[in-house]
Amino acid sequence: MNVLLVEPDYYTRYPPLGLMKLATYHRSCGDCVQLVRGTTDNVDFRPDIIEITSLFTYAWKPVHESIDFYHKMFPDSQIKVGGIYASLMPEHINSEFPFVNVHKGLHEDAEKCIPSYDILKTVTKWEKWDASILFTSRGCIRKCPFCSVPMIEGEFRQVVKNIEKYIHPGHQKVILWDNNFLASPYWKEIVSTLQPLGLEIDFNQGLDARLMDEEKACVLSDLKMPALRMAYDFPDEKEAIVKAVETLHENGIRKRKIIFYNLYNFYDDRKLAGDNPESFFLRVKEVLNLGCVSYPMRFEPMTSLKKNKFISPLWTAEELEMVAKSRRVIGYGGVFPPYKGLLKKINNASGFREGFELYPAKKQKR
Ligand code: B12
Ligand code: SF4
Incomplete structure (x- = not known):
């Protein structure tokens, strides 16, 4: 499977740890991964799954922008959203995007994975x-x-x-x-x-x-x-x-x-x-x-x-x-x-x- 990992374009001083661990998990299942930040058409494959992370609840807008953008770009791909905002306010996402699969809390399989730092190389x-x-x-x-x-x-x-x-x-x-x-x-x-x-x-x-x-x-x-x-x-x-x-x-x-x-x-x-x-x-x-x-x-x-x-x-x-x-x-x-x-x-x-x-x-x- 091809998995597109998306970090929305919010302010942060730290790279997306959750996505780095998810990258390792997907690779261990034989999947291909690519990390992007914000909205870009620089995507190397047609993704089967789009996994979007989220951070502070008050930084919800860039998350919604990412969902909207990638859904329009790849209407057949499944979209999952996880992270802090998704865990605390799942209904705030689903009320605007009912098709999104919201993941609450930790991802037990990815949690113990060693983060894939190499995926950061493609993000300036x-x-x-x-x-x-x-x-x-x-x-x-x-x-x-x-x-x-x-x-x-x-x-x-x-x-x-x-x-x-x-x-x-x-x-x-x-x-x-x-x-x-x-x-x-x-x-x-x-x-x-x-x-x-x-x-x-x-x-x-x-x-x-x-x-x-x-x-x-x-x-x-x-x-x-x-x-x-x-x-x-x-x-x-x-x-x-x-x-x-x-x-x-x-x-x-x-x-x-x-x-x-x-x-x-x-x-x-x-x-x-x-x-x-x-x-x-x-x-x-x-x-x-x-x-x-x-x-x-x-x-x-x-x-x-x-x-x-x-x-x-x-x-x-x-x-x-x-x-x-x-x-x-x-x-x-x-x-x-x-x-x-x-x-x-x-x-x-x-x-x-x-x-x-x-x-x-x-x-x-x-
Ligand atoms: C590190 C951290 C910070 C860092 C910045 C983090 C960053 N990335 O930029 C610093 C120290 C700067 C910080 C500051 C603040 N923080 Co802070 N911080 C955290 C902390 C410890 C981790 C946040 C993080 O980046 N996580 C990365 C995540 C998303 O990775 P992960 O958790 O490993 O991901 C797992 C799951 O979430 C899931 N997952 C993640 N993404 C996805 C995607 C998919 C598709 C799936 C399936 C699963 C999935 O799977 C992963 C593996 O298990 C959390 C507490 C916590 N334990 O989470 C508080 C937290 C986010 N902070 C919080 C707060 C309140 C603040 C401040 C506002 C405090 C203040 N009053 O000043 C400030 C704001 C600073 C600002 N810039 O505006 C609150 C947020 C509450 C909210 N309403 O959003 C939290 C939850 C702590 C709390 N006390 O409640 N913070
Ligand atoms: S509940 Fe724990 S993590 Fe949260 S502020 Fe208190 S000591 Fe810190």
Whole structure:
């Protein structure tokens, strides 16, 4: 069979991992595959199946454009759509395209396949890609109310233990997309495999501060990691956050290297509660005073069809705009580092408004 793999033309910094794994799976069945990005008539064969992936729900339009384009081009081919948006909003696809076969969740046969990096060579955006991406585990032990991982992937489970073969020869960097890497009983085995390779390691989805301890901090400190990300989303996590930072610091990880995602604009409809500007300001202040970097993370609903449209009842559009602007103006690269000037401003402020109001065109002291 001929299988056309389509990555819709949405913004992304990473190549389509799901399609790379599907390519390996199809090849193992004797099928021919080709990867394309967006809509193009540069297709080498008449496909029997067209497999389209999807990412953020708010990036649904390019997915629909791809379905429409390839259906018109190859009306007899079967079309399947999978990935995040397809899993979270299957009816949104089928209401416009009833003929589409929507795949929800993981593809169990493809999941364990080693991604076919070679298929990226035919796509200009990805031809120079040089990092290995993998999920060693799926699902999560937690159920944070703002997160769709438990819904898409379910219970925590290990999918890959022996990771060596998933690291492509020649790649200098390994990106782990595990949702909660430290929850894995194999965390130590995996880190011990990675360490002697000397490659740059990115725990891209952050590490769970509540699971950090002396042994983990010590083992992690041997890795080549330009940054270590964790999350500080709710005030009751404070004790675990402080402890995690101190433990990492005692094991030689610089505090400036630690980045905390700080969720804001979250509102839980079931509990009728959420964060507000003042509670967000306090978390940012605490992170900076710990000597770490704060990365404000605006809450996006699970079925959001337009990015940055949702406004929590506990926030105003103006307050959200203040955060966005201050990230650009008083922050650095979208984050708040613990620079002296910024720390002083935040510590002297009476609250959110004063903390995030903009300086009159003055340079930050670093
Ligand atoms: C990596 C990642 C990121 C990366 C970017 C990813 C990228 N590709 O560009 C970074 C770190 C930048 C990021 C940022 C954000 N992220 Co994010 N991220 C993820 C993560 C971990 C993986 C997403 C991914 O690329 N998957 C690639 C997929 C599709 O491959 P795969 O899963 O291996 O594919 C399998 C199946 O999906 C299926 N499949 C896939 N395609 C197809 C096609 C067919 C035909 C078939 C049959 C099967 C199939 O089979 C594959 C094998 O099993 C998910 C969580 C998760 N565990 O999935 C969150 C997730 C996508 N992120 C999420 C969110 C909310 C965000 C942010 C908006 C957070 C914020 N508030 O700032 C930002 C937005 C950034 C932006 N640019 O706008 C949400 C999305 C919810 C939604 N409504 O869309 C998720 C689901 C996590 C969550 N907490 O709920 N993210
Ligand atoms: S720990 Fe992370 S992946 Fe797990 S439920 Fe919470 S936000 Fe989602």
